[in-house]
Amino acid sequence: MLAKDTIETVNLDKNIIKVSDYIIIQRQNYKKLHQLKKRDCVRLGKRFMFIELDNIISEEYNSIFKLESKGKNNYYLTKVENATNIQLPDARECGDDNRDILDDGKSQKLSTKEISELQEQAVGAQNIIGKIVSNSSTFAAKTEFSQEKYVKKKEKKYYEYVQILKPSIVHLMEIYYRLSPIKVLGLRIDDLSQILYYSNVHCNGNYLIYESGTSGVPVAAMLERIGNYTSGKLIHVHPGNEPQSQAIRAMQFSEDLMTKRYVNVNIYSVLRHYYQNFKFSTNKRKMDETDNGETPSKKIKTDEENVQNLDQIEPLKPNGGGVDKDKKWIQDNEQGCQILDEKVDALVIIAKEHPAPILDAFIDFVNLSRPIVVFSDCIQILTDVYMHLKKSKKVTYLRLSNTFMRNIQVLPGRSHPDVNRNFGGYMLFGYTVNDNKSDL
Template sequence: MGDNTIKVGEYIVIQKQNYKKLHKLNKPNSSVTVGKDSLNLNGIVGCKFYSTFKMISRSSKRSKEYDLELTEEAANLIDEIGLKVSGTDNRNIYDDGRSQKLSATEISDLKSDSTKASDIVETLITNSKTFHNKTEFSQEKYLKKKEKKYFEFIQILRPNLRIITETLYKLDPSKVQGIRIDTLSQIITLSNISSEGNHLLYDSGSNGLLAAALLSAMGSEAKGKLIHMHPGNMSQKQALLAMNFDSEHLNKCLSVNVYSALRQVYQGCDTHTQEAVLENESNLKRKAADNIEHESKIPKLDDSQVVDSEVKEVNMDDSQSIKKKPKWHFDNIAAAEVLTNKVDSLVIASKEDPQNIFLELVQFVKPGRPFVIYYSVAEPLQNLYMTLKSSSNVAALKLTCNWMRNYQILHERTHPEVMMNGSSGFLLTGYVLK
């Protein structure tokens, strides 16, 4: 994970109040859009993670572009302004659209001329006809709304599994197959991830979240490998790369296409290479014989010299062909070797029906080892549950659903959050017997 300093080339998390954004810092003077604001990140390189920065507006009027200046802490609008006079109830307050004396143009000019959010809000309060008649609770609510609108501080967080999961889930749950942080923790626990073992993951759409979680659980000193199978040409790796693993840790994860890796297991590693070498040998011998027969200028060679020259040329062509092979070819060979020796757990999170995938991959799991299958709805897992119930090679089958509710904890205002998704998919778990 490296030290605690913000560096170019790594992922960062930009937090503005409750909003978080995952961003890769490709160059020092890069810009990023946060809501409607454009932030120049030039001032953050070399600073510590979890540092707070103040957004300094550029000189152009009504500009949404900001530079960042390191500061000690974010100011609290309520503490800066202070609530002095409040009413007893709101029964005589009507929203007729005329309570604010300032016009929209004057407020816009105020935003461009003021340097502090508290100055803007204090001016708005001064020119409000109804603010001081509101109850203390209503005044706090008003200030929180204005603070959200005019908030001028951001914090740079260091990516970790919890922050990445919450950020991606809040942005769009479908991008991570609806996997919430509590479900992710269950998957890690039930699959019994360890640093000594080899683990198999099939993932077809969690944005690399499951690969990041399992590789993180294995640890940087892991002796085993994580085989990350995917159905497409390229695996989804955003969450995996966002963890900023060092190269040695990241290389413990072998991302391979499921069809290519299985073909490598079933057909062997060197069959096609041997056939190509033999074909090259026969072609070279034929060409050499033709040259000796028709070209009088070519000195006659005995059989041993012809064979030696042919073997040298074949070896040279073969070594050149090996150098030209892409990385995925060697990843397939390494993955096939791990699968042949069998793995210590199997995790599946698929968008397609998991039954055929599980029946194909379960043969690579050692006896007595666990498997975990995640799916966003229950029906496919119910069908697989009934199929496996009649099988003799699995045990301890269990189909579960995680249900979590967030609560707002405030003085005399504690209640469940109204807007939230209660479900986070279903898990089918068990153990392989043979």
């Protein structure tokens, strides 16, 4: 009984909004990721709405709050049970068509100053939109559909409710993709789901992902799949001093997952550490353990042979230049080398760089009959990688694909695909095989 009560308390605590938590503020279809602080204020939307967030602390996630005016464009939040939408009267005058309506900018009798005064008086969105509609000389002449569209447009501008959501992979993908598809390499939520599917991420495997240019969303998705208190591990390889980790921080993973299941390493640093230090010491230890002193049957590849595509770039050095064994980057390299030595169950590459040298550097660390997934926003790059892997004979069942996705508006009498189509990226996947005929 005590253990059950403890679990319920922990789950309840996770559902409470606390200072330093990452939250998602949603106002209709607009979402914004924000890290909560004491006496915090956030700017929301294009109208430069400044909202105080003190009242949301210690409340539950998914709670709805109403915007209360404190003056021009300044608001504070009060908790409410439900949000109310703008309702038009059922019996109202409508026109047959809009052909005689002239948009000359003179149909609205209320001035911008008068509308701003209504907002400062906090009369409510329903009353503001009602006054705008009653003072419009052309509203009654519009068709029923045009009237609904007009009211929805005004409701979007004067909507007075926000909802505080807990970050999730779906929410993060929507936010990043809406901000700029280029900044996430065109990676959509359906592309991410396919990457997780083809790489077969689960709780008991070791995985390696090279990621740059997607704010860490694919890494966070793989960590979520691995989960807490499992035997799975993830190596996050990146090209710089520090990885792009905003999405990982926003997911607020547990300490067990971040310290025991996840390690991030620089690509040049971990490869040189493996071939120059880790592999040499490991093989020396194996040779010392043999009774007859015979060397292993397989020859050890030299550092020059294995990192020939990367040796033109100098490895990143720790701050201060000296080698300090207590530094975290050395510990991360050692932990990453241990996982590489055990070999991984999938290799995922999502990069702005050309993936061929990265594949050559890490493909030998993948177990046989395991998936390799490469994502890029350019099909020509993946075509080159396809031919490169075909010649290497290390990967079979190679497939190059692109998913067509288009949102569809479903409304009575006016269902149609959206005019703008979201262009995603391209995906190359296959399975590793043994290319050494002597081992068969």
